[in-house]
Every structure is written in structure tokens, then in C-alpha cells.
Amino acid sequence: MRLYLTALNPTDAVVEGFLPAADALGLPITVLTDRPGEWPSGVPVRHCAVRDAAAVVTATAAEPPAALLSNSDHLQEATAVAAGKLGLPGKDPEAARRCKDKAAMRRALAAVGLDPVRVVTVEPNAAPTVPDDLFPAVVKPRDGVASEDVYLVADRRELAARVATIRRRRADVALVVEEYLAGELRTYDTLGDGVSLAVLGGWRTGLGPPPTFTETSLDWSPPSPAHDTRLRALLGALGVDFGACHTEYVVGGDRVRLIEVNDRLIGDRMDVILADLLGVPLFAHVIRLHLGEPLAAMDVPDPVALDRHARVEYVCADRSGRLAAAPGSVDTIRDGVRLSCRPLLEAGRVAEHTGTNRDYLAVLHGIGPDPDAVRAALTAFRNELRWTIT
Incomplete structure (x- = not known):
């Protein structure tokens, strides 16, 4: 039985955390990744289209999995779906999706009357349509991580400029504009x-x-x-x-x-x-x-x-x-x-x-x-x- 861990690029959490932890537990481990060439020599990696749950399931067929997990924001939903197909303990795929999709997270909380936050989704190629009383606001990728392309904007002019800057690098990204939460x-x-x-x-x-x-x-x-x-x-x-x-x-x-x-x-x-x-x-x-x-x-x-x-x-x-x-x-x-x-x-x-x-x-x-x-x-x-x- 083997531990499979899905990942993209190498991280300290995997290399210094999960790999030695698996060894201490006496559990052989394979890192499934779509970037095997980026990983250090000696790390047991296998190429896999890790954003595809079916591909993850297939990649575990050679040796039965004892567990399947990920520490990547980008891979939680696919990994959770794959774990479910394999009959393994894992995260709820819908919960993983709601955490990644910031607009979905806000909708889920508002639906049960908890922590309502005003938010507008801006689809790729669409101009942001935001009411004046939403400012100051924060614009960020709907599925973003690591504070990347997250900006505080004071008005429509600043919002338009930030959206244009983000789209020059990432034309296909969906954005959210939400009220700024001070504190x-x-x-x-x-x-x-x-x-x-x-x-x-x-x-x-x-x-x-x-x-x-x-x-x-x-x-x-x-x-x-x-x-x-x-x-x-x-x-x-x-x-x-x-x-x-x-x-x-x-x-x-x-x-x-x-x-x-x-x-x-x-x-x-x-x-x-x-x-x-x-x-x-x-x-x-x-x-x-x-x-x-x-x-x-x-x-x-x-x-x-x-x-x-x-x-x-x-x-x-x-x-x-x-x-x-x-x-x-x-x-x-x-x-x-x-x-x-x-x-x-x-x-x-x-x-x-x-x-x-x-x-x-x-x-x-x-x-x-x-x-x-x-x-x-x-x-x-x-x-x-x-x-x-x-």
C-alpha cells in the first residue's frame, strides 16, 4: 500500500514535511505531478495530469493506495474527487470547490445568513460593473492564491486600471470585486x-x-x-x-x-x-x-x-x-x-x-x-x- 500525493511545483511542505513524515510512518510515497522535471533528484515522482481526477485514479492503479492527499490549493477538488472514486478518506469535493472559488464561498455563506459580503464577479473579457457605494473594494482572481493580483481600489478608475493590468498577464482569468473588510x-x-x-x-x-x-x-x-x-x-x-x-x-x-x-x-x-x-x-x-x-x-x-x-x-x-x-x-x-x-x-x-x-x-x-x-x-x-x- 502506498501514499500518493498530488502536487504541481516542489514546495517545502512536500519535500521537508510530507516526504519525511511518510518515511517515519513506514509508508512508501509517490508524488503525482504534471511537472516532474522541476522536482529534486531523489523525490519519487510520477507524471500525471493532476488536475484531472480520472488521471489521478489511473496513476494509482500500479500499487493500491493507502491514502491520497494534496497540499495544493489548485488540486484539492480533483484530488478529493479521485479519493472518493478510490473509496479513500478525503475532503468533500464541493467544499473544496467552494473554498477555491471566492464568489461561491461568499454565496454559500450569504445563503445561510452568515457574514454577508457584497461581491461582484467579472468574467473574462467583460468590463467590471460595480456600484459606486461598493468602494473602497478589493479586486482579485476568483480562484487566486498567494495574494497574487490582489489590489485595493478606491474608485472605478483604479478598478479599471487594475483589471487591465491583470488581464495583460492573465487574459482568461475570472475576477471578483468585493467590499474591503477593514480590520x-x-x-x-x-x-x-x-x-x-x-x-x-x-x-x-x-x-x-x-x-x-x-x-x-x-x-x-x-x-x-x-x-x-x-x-x-x-x-x-x-x-x-x-x-x-x-x-x-x-x-x-x-x-x-x-x-x-x-x-x-x-x-x-x-x-x-x-x-x-x-x-x-x-x-x-x-x-x-x-x-x-x-x-x-x-x-x-x-x-x-x-x-x-x-x-x-x-x-x-x-x-x-x-x-x-x-x-x-x-x-x-x-x-x-x-x-x-x-x-x-x-x-x-x-x-x-x-x-x-x-x-x-x-x-x-x-x-x-x-x-x-x-x-x-x-x-x-x-x-x-x-x-x-x-
Whole structure:
């Protein structure tokens, strides 16, 4: 019996997370991907049209699957359909579709009277027709990820300009324009077994300047009981109850407003950092859920009771150019804080300035006893590192 994992390009979650976790569980693994040439040597890959559920089913025929899963936003629905055809535990395909399609997510919540948000869908080649009182608004791809092509717009003129910019690169993309939800951005990270839901924790997210929404920092901040109750209701309305899920929301006054639901682990190395912070085999837990094991069999600590803090900072390119010099991987301890730097772009490569997390050059993080100690140690650590773009 074999674990099959569908993927597109290589990610730290797969290479550093799921592959060693499968090995620790004694489970052989094959990565199904339509980009086998991009994967590092030694990773067991098989070519597959992974956006096609039937092709995924066929690719597992050589050796019976013990489990099938994906950590890609783009592949959750197809992988869920394939898992259902194979009789394996998996996500609800309709829930996976609703999470990916931002207009469908808003419709599903509005239909049950939860968190109504005004939204207009703009089909490819169509001009946006948006009422004046919707502004300020956010325009973004209906099926987008990673804050790519997400912009705050103040009026019709700005909206038209942003739509034109997006379509020069992606002419066939459907867009949504929705009301801007002001507030402090936070995350809500969960695991589910189809019956119960466990909260892994959450982060308070710092953003770069508008009109883009680049995440620049995250501070450990588990949800309050009131926020937890509200978020469980919202995810329940979407049918999200299995495997890993990463939800983004804002807190404005006493209101919780949903931004988006990513039906997989938190990304950009945050999954690796979260596993370290919690001290649990997070990737193995996800695999075990897809093997059919219940949450009750796993050690998921209470995030509120955690006796340590973490902060993450992203080093972003401030302009396009060649990354002439950059530090490599660094691990050290300062004043009781464990510090780490992991490069996300190699020296010599071209850094693009896009206003998204594609701008990331490196991720830094610190784990220590309290927020002040972690912030001070991380600031000193970052000041000693240099990135040069020419």
C-alpha cells in the first residue's frame, strides 16, 4: 500500500514535511505531478495530469493506495474527487470547490445568513460593473492564491486600471470585486477528521503598504473562544471538516469577517514553523487523517496553553533585479530564543517585485519564551544579515 500525493511545483511542505513524515510512518510515497522535471533528484515522482481526477485514479492503479492527499490549493477538488472514486478518506469535493472559488464561498455563506459580503464577479473579457457605494473594494482572481493580483481600489478608475493590468498577464482569468473588510488580519489553522475539528492555532499578520496585500510578518496569536466559535460556524457552513485548513479573517471591533479559506496547511514555510512551535508531527497527523485515523488518536496541544511565542518575518525584494548576495541557511540561539533564516531565492537568481509573496527572498523566525524576547532577538538577528539586489 502506498501514499500518493498530488502536487504541481516542489514546495517545502512536500519535500521537508510530507516526504519525511511518510518515511517515519513506514509508508512508501509517490508524488503525482504534471511537472516532474522541476522536482529534486531523489523525490519519487510520477507524471500525471493532476488536475484531472480520472488521471489521478489511473496513476494509482500500479500499487493500491493507502491514502491520497494534496497540499495544493489548485488540486484539492480533483484530488478529493479521485479519493472518493478510490473509496479513500478525503475532503468533500464541493467544499473544496467552494473554498477555491471566492464568489461561491461568499454565496454559500450569504445563503445561510452568515457574514454577508457584497461581491461582484467579472468574467473574462467583460468590463467590471460595480456600484459606486461598493468602494473602497478589493479586486482579485476568483480562484487566486498567494495574494497574487490582489489590489485595493478606491474608485472605478483604479478598478479599471487594475483589471487591465491583470488581464495583460492573465487574459482568461475570472475576477471578483468585493467590499474591503477593514480590520486586523489573522489566521485560523485547523485539522479535521470529518466529525470533529481541532484548532492548531493562529497568527496575527502584518501587511506591507497598500494597494497590495503582501504578508510581511506573523506573530503567534491563537483565536479567542468567541472567535473560535464564530469561525467554526463559518467553516461548518462551507462544509470544511476534513484534513488541514488555513483560514484568513479580519477582526474589526467585535466582528469576525472571513477573507478566504485555503483547504490545506498554512504555507510559505509557516507549516514547518508551526510544527516546530507546537512540537508535534504535524505532517504525519495530516497523513494519518487521510489514512482514516480519528483526531482523538493524535496529540494536538491546546494552542492557548502553549508556553512559548513565535514571530516570523519575510525579507521582501523592494525592486526587481538580480539577487547578487544573500545569506544561506542559518540556525542559532540568542538570549534563549531559537532563530532561523531560510533562503527562498538563491543568490544569482532574478528577484521580481510583484507586491505578492512571490517577492520573498527569505523567511526568518524566532521561537522563545515571550513576545518581547522573541522580537528583540529576531530584530538583532535580521540586522546582521544582508541581501543585495543589483
